[in-house]
Amino acid sequence: MKVTIHLWDLPHRLFHWLLAASVAAAYATAKVGGEWIDWHGRLGVFILGLLVFRIVWGFIGSTHSRFVTFFPTFSRVKAYVKGQWEGIGHNPLGALSVIGLLLTLGVQVGTGLFANDDIAFQGPLFNFVDKDDSDKLTGWHNSSINVLLGLIALHLVAIVYYRVAKKTNLVKPMLTGKKEIPRVLAEAISAHEATRAGVIRFALSLIISSTVAWGAAGGIAQLPQLTKITNPCCSVSWATAETSQPNQATPAASPQQTAQAPASF
Amino acid sequence: MKKKLTLAVLIAASATAAVAGPIEEQIRWRQSAYSFAAWNISKIKSQVVDHPETYNKDSVAAAANAIAAVANSGLGALYGEGTDHGIGWKETRLKPEFFQKKEEVTKVANTFNEASNELAKVAATGDIAAIKTQFGKVGESCKACHDLIRIKDQ
Ligand code: HEM
Numbered sequence: 001m002k003v004t005i006h007l008w009d010l011p012h013r014l015f016h017w018l019l020a021a022s023v024a025a026a027y028a029t030a031k032v033g034g035e036w037i038d039w040h041g042r043l044g045v046f047i048l049g050l051l052v053f054r055i056v057w058g059f060i061g062s063t064h065s066r067f068v069t070f071f072p073t074f075s076r077v078k079a080y081v082k083g084q085w086e087g088i089g090h091n092p093l094g095a096l097s098v099i100g101l102l103l104t105l106g107v108q109v110g111t112g113l114f115a116n117d118d119i120a121f122q123g124p125l126f127n128f129v130d131k132d133d134s135d136k137l138t139g140w141h142n143s144s145i146n147v148l149l150g151l152i153a154l155h156l157v158a159i160v161y162y163r164v165a166k167k168t169n170l171v172k173p174m175l176t177g178k179k180e181i182p183r184v185l186a187e188a189i190s191a192h193e194a195t196r197a198g199v200i201r202f203a204l205s206l207i208i209s210s211t212v213a214w215g216a217a218g219g220i221a222q223l224p225q226l227t228k229i230t231n232p233c234c235s236v237s238w239a240t241a242e243t244s245q246p247n248q249a250t251p252a253a254s255p256q257q258t259a260q261a262p263a264s265f
Numbered sequence: 266m267k268k269k270l271t272l273a274v275l276i277a278a279s280a281t282a283a284v285a286g287p288i289e290e291q292i293r294w295r296q297s298a299y300s301f302a303a304w305n306i307s308k309i310k311s312q313v314v315d316h317p318e319t320y321n322k323d324s325v326a327a328a329a330n331a332i333a334a335v336a337n338s339g340l341g342a343l344y345g346e347g348t349d350h351g352i353g354w355k356e357t358r359l360k361p362e363f364f365q366k367k368e369e370v371t372k373v374a375n376t377f378n379e380a381s382n383e384l385a386k387v388a389a390t391g392d393i394a395a396i397k398t399q400f401g402k403v404g405e406s407c408k409a410c411h412d413l414i415r416i417k418d419q
Contacts, residue, residue, distance in 0.1 A: 035398070120404045
């Protein structure tokens with residue numbers, strides 16, 4: 001006897017596929033460069049929003065999205081390795097990979113915000129650090145992509161393995177949200193008691209995540225005490241709100257932005 | 266006579282030095298040249314991409330000419346034997362493989378030159394959309410060379 005249960009709620013699934021698509025796009029735009037590097041930055045900030053959303057959802061989302069439900073504690077991993085784990089959402093190894101992916105993506109995005117390409121693009125928080133530090137973070141950005149690619153490969157291999165060796169389709173539930181499981185199992189873990197998160201929690205998560213993304217995209221520079229002056233390329237200086245124009249994301253005071261004719265020397 | 270010859274040799278030697286220079290000098294010059302190009306890139310980016318409302322035709326044209334001038338200045342002379350090690354303004358980031366990849370390097374360098382010359386041409390017309398497109402191509406050509414011969418931060 002099988003029953004169909006609700007596993008992944010709609011926000012969780014949207015998060016997942018938007019993340020997959022935008023990480024792929026961020027990768028491609030970074031490799032192409034040129035005009036596309038700006039899109040790389042925008043996609044990166046969007047991914048930051050997605051990650052924050054996922055973290056908030058991990059606390060207030062519906063049952064199977066919550067970290068407490070699947071957090072790979074030592075005892076859970078041990079039980080899983082011995083073949084004694086029973087559950088329906090992420091199994092403990094899958095959960096490890098989920099958390100690894102989220103952390104690595106966090107590093108990727110976090111370093112990207114301060115990175116520069118030495119050509120025509122800087123992350124929106126570039127001006128908050130020295131060029132040397134930005135270069136260092138750019139280096140981490142370049143390195144962590146390899147970790148990320150490794151984890152993504154593992155993730156995909158695991159999906160194929162489950163499909164082929166264990167005859168379990170992991171992709172379908174992530175598309176439809178539904179999963180068929182044996183009734184005994186459903187009763188054993190009382191899946192029917194799973195709570196649904198609802199619109200209000202969804203809206204709350206959305207507000208939090210878009211606020212963070214907005215701040216990282218440069219909104220934070222609008223806070224009066226933090227107004228910065230951008231010097232012609234690459235150097236950084238700080239100024240208080242009085243010396244620069246308040247409430248402007250990018251003060252219009254820098255030589256490269258004031259549209260004067262070339263100076264006369 | 267012998268004295269004159271020595272003098273001539275000395276002058277010739279120092280002239281070569283002024284063109285190519287000792288290793289550190291070459292590294293410093295090329296780092297300066299690219300930094301100067303990057304400054305001009307940032308001016309165009311700002312006026313054409315990020316804040317088009319600040320666009321000034323003369324300023325952008327001057328920046329594009331500066332980039333083209335850097336591209337056409339014969340930078341190849343600054344990639345002498347042994348310049349994959351040494352400190353200019355800072356430790357060089359030239360990959361040692363540079364010396365085995367001369368053909369590919371010539372290709373990316375030519376692409377950079379052509380793209381920069383084209384940008385200077387387009388910038389003179391004042392057609393922002395066209396400048397933006399060509400500017401993207403120049404950026405790609407910078408990146409192509411960096412991907413090929415510049416050590417990546419890790
Ligand atoms: C998860 C999201 C991200 C992924 C997967 C990603 C991926 C990458 C990759 C693979 C590269 C190297 C490209 C190459 O080989 O030349 C790169 C470079 C870069 N990324 Fe990201 N990135 C992400 C987020 C961000 C964010 C949020 C920003 C800033 C807004 C950013 C800014 C940069 C910059 C400035 C570079 C150029 C570094 C260089 O030229 O050495 N990235 N990114």
